[in-house]
Amino acid sequence: MSGTKLNILPVPTFRWLGVNGAERDTDGLAAKELAIAAKPGEKRTSLLWIDSEGITDVKITVPEGAAVKLVEVFDVPGQAVSKVTAELGDSAAFELVQLYLGGDTVSEAVIGLNGRRSSFTADIGYMLGGQDKLDLNLIANHTGRKTLSQINAKGVLDGDAVKTFKGTIDFKNGASGAKGSEKEDVLLMSGSAVNKTVPLILCAEDDVEGSHGASIGRIDEREVFYMQTRGIPEEKICELAALGKLRQILSKIGDEDTVIRINKRLGRGEEDE
Amino acid sequence: MKEKTQVADVDRSRYDFRYAENEGDFLDSGITPDIIFEISEEKNDPDWMREFRLKSLEIYNRTPMVNWGPDTEGLDVDRIVTYIRQKNRMNTDWNDVPEDIKETFEKLGIPQAERESLAGVGAQYDSELVYHNVRKEVAESGVVYTDLESAMHDPKYAGLIKSHFMKLVPPTDHKFAALHGAVWSGGSFVYVPKNVHLDIPLQSYFRLNAKGAGQFEHTLIILEEGSYLHFIEGCSAPKYFEAALHAGCVELYVGKGAKLRYSTIENWSKNMYNLNTKRALVQENGQIEWVSGSFGSHVSYLYPMSILNGRGARAEFTGITFAGEGQNLDTGAKIVHNAPDTSSYMSTKSISKSGGVSTFRSAVVVNENAAGSKSSVNCESLMLDSISRSDTVPVMDIRTEKCDIGHEAKIGRISDETVFYLMSRGLSEEQARAMIVRGFADNVSKELPLEYAVEMNNLIGLEMQGSIG
Numbered sequence A: 001m002s003g004t005k006l007n008i009l010p011v012p013t014f015r016w017l018g019v020n021g022a023e024r025d026t027d028g029l030a031a032k033e034l035a036i037a038a039k040p041g042e043k044r045t046s047l048l049w050i051d052s053e054g055i056t057d058v059k060i061t062v063p064e065g066a067a068v069k070l071v072e073v074f075d076v077p078g079q080a081v082s083k084v085t086a087e088l089g090d091s092a093a094f095e096l097v098q099l100y101l102g103g104d105t106v107s108e109a110v111i112g113l114n115g116r117r118s119s120f121t122a123d124i125g126y127m128l129g130g131q132d133k134l135d136l137n138l139i140a141n142h143t144g145r146k147t148l149s150q151i152n153a154k155g156v157l158d159g160d161a162v163k164t165f166k167g168t169i170d171f172k173n174g175a176s177g178a179k180g181s182e183k184e185d186v187l188l189m190s191g192s193a194v195n196k197t198v199p200l201i202l203c204a205e206d207d208v209e210g211s212h213g214a215s216i217g218r219i220d221e222r223e224v225f226y227m228q229t230r231g232i233p234e235e236k237i238c239e240l241a242a243l244g245k246l247r248q249i250l251s252k253i254g255d256e257d258t259v260i261r262i263n264k265r266l267g268r269g270e271e272d273e
Numbered sequence B: 001m002k003e004k005t006q007v008a009d010v011d012r013s014r015y016d017f018r019y020a021e022n023e024g025d026f027l028d029s030g031i032t033p034d035i036i037f038e039i040s041e042e043k044n045d046p047d048w049m050r051e052f053r054l055k056s057l058e059i060y061n062r063t064p065m066v067n068w069g070p071d072t073e074g075l076d077v078d079r080i081v082t083y084i085r086q087k088n089r090m091n092t093d094w095n096d097v098p099e100d101i102k103e104t105f106e107k108l109g110i111p112q113a114e115r116e117s118l119a120g121v122g123a124q125y126d127s128e129l130v131y132h133n134v135r136k137e138v139a140e141s142g143v144v145y146t147d148l149e150s151a152m153h154d155p156k157y158a159g160l161i162k163s164h165f166m167k168l169v170p171p172t173d174h175k176f177a178a179l180h181g182a183v184w185s186g187g188s189f190v191y192v193p194k195n196v197h198l199d200i201p202l203q204s205y206f207r208l209n210a211k212g213a214g215q216f217e218h219t220l221i222i223l224e225e226g227s228y229l230h231f232i233e234g235c236s237a238p239k240y241f242e243a244a245l246h247a248g249c250v251e252l253y254v255g256k257g258a259k260l261r262y263s264t265i266e267n268w269s270k271n272m273y274n275l276n277t278k279r280a281l282v283q284e285n286g287q288i289e290w291v292s293g294s295f296g297s298h299v300s301y302l303y304p305m306s307i308l309n310g311r312g313a314r315a316e317f318t319g320i321t322f323a324g325e326g327q328n329l330d331t332g333a334k335i336v337h338n339a340p341d342t343s344s345y346m347s348t349k350s351i352s353k354s355g356g357v358s359t360f361r362s363a364v365v366v367n368e369n370a371a372g373s374k375s376s377v378n379c380e381s382l383m384l385d386s387i388s389r390s391d392t393v394p395v396m397d398i399r400t401e402k403c404d405i406g407h408e409a410k411i412g413r414i415s416d417e418t419v420f421y422l423m424s425r426g427l428s429e430e431q432a433r434a435m436i437v438r439g440f441a442d443n444v445s446k447e448l449p450l451e452y453a454v455e456m457n458n459l460i461g462l463e464m465q466g467s468i469g
Helices: A221-229 A234-253 A256-265 B033-042 B047-062 B099-107 B110-117 B136-140 B148-153 B158-164 B175-183 B416-424 B429-440 B450-460
Strands: A004-006 A022-024 A031-037 A043-050 A054-062 A067-074 A079-088 A093-100 A104-113 A119-128 A133-142 A148-157 A162-171 A178-188 A194-203 A208-217 B120-125 B128-134 B144-147 B188-192 B202-207 B218-223 B228-236 B244-246 B249-254 B259-267 B272-275 B277-282 B287-294 B299-302 B305-308 B314-323 B328-337 B343-352 B357-366 B373-383 B389-398 B403-412
Touching (some): A043 A054, A067 A079, A119 A133, A119 A234, A148 A234, A178 A234, A208 B389, B033 B175, B047 B175, B128 B144, B144 B148, B249 B259, B277 B314, B305 B314, B357 B403
Parallel strands (some): A043 A067, A079 A104, B120 B202, B218 B249, B305 B328, B328 B357, B357 B389, B373 B403
Antiparallel strands (some): A004 A022, B144 B188
């Protein structure tokens, strides 16, 4: 195994926690490159459904006034490596929606908020179980003034799934007036699943506002009690809670066929469409 | 042009005095087996301790430097003097302490604090304890508060020391834990028997006077079931141009239902590399409370760790870090939930100014066997200018579904809206900004004994000036 080190944490921390990088054997994985270059003022959406092993490298340029949305659904039975790089001009907007439904995925997104008033939003969802593994590394580099980033991650871990979410908001010197926030909400449904959450804020500018929050745990007992009083059995409550986590992410996809396909994949059939 | 609020650096003039040392009392610099033998000889170590030191040296030599924190390139350990002989034996009568040392501690207010508010005091000067005393009624309750070397030679405690010394922080933990194991000297041993409550605190004060030296004191505290102790630790040093090193080690054993509050005001000089390791093991329904103020040193790596090993054990960490010019302070805490129904709460504040770098770094680990555990982490950072830096690097590693873990962090500058609100209530802009910065540090100062809270306010030494409009 060659053990390529991927998803390097921008500021490393205690080695024993095993979050400074993700080592994977990428030899033999087919690589696919994709370039998305919007025109100034253009609005466009790209959708990728990734269901086979390989490396996906997406390079995005969002010039002045343009808005690009990238939706990626990962449903790979084996190993997947993903990298998204985006460079944003003045008043440009980039929206990233990612959904992970299984496999062993290492995924990184590095966003350069270079232009004044450029913005980045990320909505990340995952539903993992069995032996699934997911290592996520999102980095929002604020270099432009009055830039904005918002990262939301939500997901469910069952079985022996192992997930690491690393989200970095990096306010570079000169990014005055920038704002960044990130939040992760994790529902744990198994005693053998492993969740690692690593929300970084790096700050070299005083005139900024940054925040992060994380909430990790089981279903709220009050919610369970409420639903039980409505006659819903416990297994159904767990399923509802899990799907509830993903609903917000699904609502961001904006493509009906893709949502139907995801619901079918999750065993929801027609009932949730 | 609008003038920004100015917050003064920590006023260190009270600590920057020094006395000449006799260099004949210094062992050679560097870390070699010969130095280890010499230290061991000086201290009349039992055989097991001499072997422990040599084993630690081996570990030190093969362990790489940490590669994830602040830069330590300015620290050449081979040039650090690891041990300085004391001409006089440790005293229990203040009048017997040598004049220059006595004057040092009097300037720092230690004897006055002992008279007014402490149950016992230990004072370390360079490598050795020079004074240790405990009130008669405290000693009569069975509490032991002495230097570690004396305890190690006392048949009543020798076994206890051997079975606990560097068991929580083994020399294999990291390079400077290994260095500590090899050259440690001084420090305190505290033993609180079952169900004994010490209502007034014990305090150890560590002073490093010598140039180019290191201090490697070891603090070992054992609280038996149902006992209570508040232990205060203070440290300072005068400033030199040569790098100095503090690689102390604190091991705390908190028994069933016992409670230990461990308060530290760290005010080393700005040539100090503070690479200190602190760890607590907490048994069933026991409680550890850390209160930590980091103001001094050039570089700090400091993350007190709590291992919650018994059902219902609790940990609290309250900390403040103030990084000014030339300082890179990497501080935080680590908590491991290793038993059911354990809980932890972490609240930290950091302030960066004049090019100072402050990093909050934490780890909360909830193991498979910690069902029913809860943890809440809250950290806030205040940037006072754009030449400084403030980073937040928390990690949560959760391995059971039956837990509730929350984390919140905020970073920013003084809010204009808050200043406006306070001004609408009749405060001037200067008063409003001063109030906000003082209020920011309030969660720590209110956790400290009064005299330390006052000391902390003196340390911050706020000096506000601003222009209106």
